[in-house]
Amino acid sequence: MLSKFLPRVRKPARYCGGEYGSVVKARSSVELRVAFCFPDVYEVGMSHLGMKILYSLYNSLPYVWCERCFAPWPDMEELMRENNIPLFGLESRDSIRDFDCVAFTIQYELCYTNILNMLDLAGLPVKSKDRDNSCPLVIAGGPCTCNPEPIADFIDLFVIGEGEEVSVELMELMKQGKQEDITKSELLRRASELEGVYVPSMYTVLYNDDGTVKSVTPSGDAKNIITKRIITDFDNVYYPDSFVVPSTEVIHDRVMVEVQRGCIRGCRFCQAGHTYRPIREKKAATLARQAKTLAENTGYEEISLTSLSTSDYKQLKELVDELIDWCRERHISIALPSQRADNFSMELMQRLQAVRRTGLTFAPEAGTQRLRDVINKNITEQDLLNACAIAFRAGYNSVKLYFMIGLPTETDEDLEGIATLAQKVLYTWRESSVKKTRGVTITIGTASFVPKPGTPFQWCAQDSLEELKRKQSFLVSKMKIKNVTFNYHDAEVSHLEGVMARGDRKISDVIELAWRKGVRFDAWDEHFRPSFWRECFAEANLDMNFYACREREKDEVFPWEHIYNGVTREHLRKEYDRAMEGIVSPDCRTECSMCGAMELLGGGMCDA
Numbered sequence: 205m206l207s208k209f210l211p212r213v214r215k216p217a218r219y220c221g222g223e224y225g226s227v228v229k230a231r232s233s234v235e236l237r238v239a240f241c242f243p244d245v246y247e248v249g250m251s252h253l254g255m256k257i258l259y260s261l262y263n264s265l266p267y268v269w270c271e272r273c274f275a276p277w278p279d280m281e282e283l284m285r286e287n288n289i290p291l292f293g294l295e296s297r298d299s300i301r302d303f304d305c306v307a308f309t310i311q312y313e314l315c316y317t318n319i320l321n322m323l324d325l326a327g328l329p330v331k332s333k334d335r336d337n338s339c340p341l342v343i344a345g346g347p348c349t350c351n352p353e354p355i356a357d358f359i360d361l362f363v364i365g366e367g368e369e370v371s372v373e374l375m376e377l378m379k380q381g382k383q384e385d386i387t388k389s390e391l392l393r394r395a396s397e398l399e400g401v402y403v404p405s406m407y408t409v410l411y412n413d414d415g416t417v418k419s420v421t422p423s424g425d426a427k428n429i430i431t432k433r434i435i436t437d438f439d440n441v442y443y444p445d446s447f448v449v450p451s452t453e454v455i456h457d458r459v460m461v462e463v464q465r466g467c468i469r470g471c472r473f474c475q476a477g478h479t480y481r482p483i484r485e486k487k488a489a490t491l492a493r494q495a496k497t498l499a500e501n502t503g504y505e506e507i508s509l510t511s512l513s514t515s516d517y518k519q520l521k522e523l524v525d526e527l528i529d530w531c532r533e534r535h536i537s538i539a540l541p542s543q544r545a546d547n548f549s550m551e552l553m554q555r556l557q558a559v560r561r562t563g564l565t566f567a568p569e570a571g572t573q574r575l576r577d578v579i580n581k582n583i584t585e586q587d588l589l590n591a592c593a594i595a596f597r598a599g600y601n602s603v604k605l606y607f608m609i610g611l612p613t614e615t616d617e618d619l620e621g622i623a624t625l626a627q628k629v630l631y632t633w634r635e636s637s638v639k640k641t642r643g644v645t646i647t648i649g650t651a652s653f654v655p656k657p658g659t660p661f662q663w664c665a666q667d668s669l670e671e672l673k674r675k676q677s678f679l680v681s682k683m684k685i686k687n688v689t690f691n692y693h694d695a696e697v698s699h700l701e702g703v704m705a706r707g708d709r710k711i712s713d714v715i716e717l718a719w720r721k722g723v724r725f726d727a728w729d730e731h732f733r734p735s736f737w738r739e740c741f742a743e744a745n746l747d748m749n750f751y752a753c754r755e756r757e758k759d760e761v762f763p764w765e766h767i768y769n770g771v772t773r774e775h776l777r778k779e780y781d782r783a784m785e786g787i788v789s790p791d792c793r794t795e796c797s798m799c800g801a802m803e804l805l806g807g808g809m810c811d812a
């Protein structure tokens with residue numbers, strides 16, 4: 205049935221399945237069927253490491269068959285609706301409506317309408333309360349569960365934190381429940397007892413007259429606070445020995461090994477840097493073994509040493525030593541996705557570039573030292589210029605620099621500082637480059653700051669849409685510099701992201717409204733409809749600025765107050781106060797600032 209439609213859609217390989225490494229099991233041989241859903245297109249989902257790990261983990265359980273499922277692009281959605289083709293698992297093409305569990309990984313706020321669209325295409329009611337015992341259990345995990353409230357009405361249970369261990373516990377529970385033929389509400393009650401599991405239907409939210417949250421109260425035996433799950437023995441955590449190799453081009457198409465979780469730096473805007481704490485590293489020997497096995501089993505020609513700040517990984521030199529000759533013999537390149545200017549090593553880069561040269565990227569984030577101290581970036585202008593000089597002397601003739609605008613306490617002088625820094629990088633090239641003949645390309649990219657839950661800036665107001673746009677045109681006027689390319693993100697997108705990031709359950713109705721009006725793929729420029737969202741918020745009588753552009757009171761109850769992401773509120777507030785005074789805090793390797801995350805290690809120490 206499906207194959208006759210594939211020639212009529214863009215990139216039909218998105219819907220074919222059958223890729224090398226995909227797992228097919230006999231339906232009769234398993235007790236549970238799981239649809240692992242990524243609420244965006246195939247090329248994005250297939251690049252995501254978390255999905256690769258959990259897909260393989262689920263399928264390592266003999267009684268589980270896990271299949272992949274991605275959001276169909278609008279052309280395919282139209283055909284599916286016209287021809288009553290329900291959303292299907294890529295491996296079997298069976299409707300996921302008939303599965304036991306539909307599991308979403310939620311990586312960013314702008315995919316929320318895609319979740320509803322996938323549920324609806326599967327023939328499932330979008331609201332959790334409208335799904336009866338005949339429906340699969342709908343679960344979700346990923347970074348957006350730091351504040352799951354905007355989508356609480358659509359999901360039966362959330363996994364807060366890291367999924368490797370709790371996913372197995374959930375499967376065991378579901379297997380037992382199926383054998384006992386228990387109801388969904390009983391299954392949810394049992395699941396709510398697991399550490400890191402949040403069942404929103406077991407919590408009641410009350411609001412103050414001004415619209416802020418008054419309380420979030422558990423019913424029955426539900427926990428007052430849901431503490432995120434972490435993997436304490438990170439070096440021995442489950443890791444796949446093979447990946448599904450896509451049969452069409454995807455965004456990140458390579459071997460990935462996760463060298464560490466968490467980050468020692470404590471940049472105050474960074475959600476991942478706080479919510480993935482405590483710091484845990486894998487041993488170089490473990491990583492080298494995993495990388496070689498994956499490269500042999502997939503045929504990939506690139507190995508990416510991934511983490512939030514790989515240049516901070518303590519055994520980086522040992523790991524590269526273990527891999528470099530093995531890779532060189534097989535023409536496999538090694539990539540370091542994240543490098544900091546303050547510990548940039550040209551010696552390391554040159555060793556890695558011997559196989560294949562990749563671009564150079566640094567993220568100073570702010571244009572002046574004052575503002576870099578406010579956000580606790582702990583990088584000086586000299587660090588950046590030194591790193592660029594080293595790179596230019598080594599023959600590099602392009603560098604990307606990432607900044608943010610709209611940061612707390614930011615002034616136009618700070619914005620001007622971005623242009624000044626770009627100019628200084630150009631001078632540095634002129635002074636230090638050995639290959640001037642080819643000219644230099646300096647790319648300045650600016651994102652708009654979005655205050656996120658679980659960070660010291662969770663109290664901050666986001667700049668208004670008008671102010672963000674004013675700052676962008678101000679910067680455009682300052683960025684007329686030879687060899688410098690300047691680009692910035694759509695302020696409307698950042699504004700909506702700001703609303704969803706700190707939203708409450710009232711927003712669920714707005715998300716449903718927007719979806720019913722046809723809103724999908726908000727993360728894609730060609731599909732983003734900001735006017736639709738404004739309409740929907742107006743219809744729901746809710747103010748987007750209340751969520752995005754309002755400074756929170758010190759003691760305000762956050763919509764996610766019942767979710768503990770591992771770093772204490774006291775620590776976050778202390779860091780907020782230090783930011784407002786422009787005081788930096790040491791990184792974890794220099795001094796532990798007692799953020800609370802170490803408690804989750806049950807007496808173990810952070811690998812700072």
Ligand code: SF4
Nearest residue numbers: 792796797799802810
């Ligand atoms: S407990 Fe200390 S060392 Fe560990 S993540 Fe927190 S601040 Fe860093």
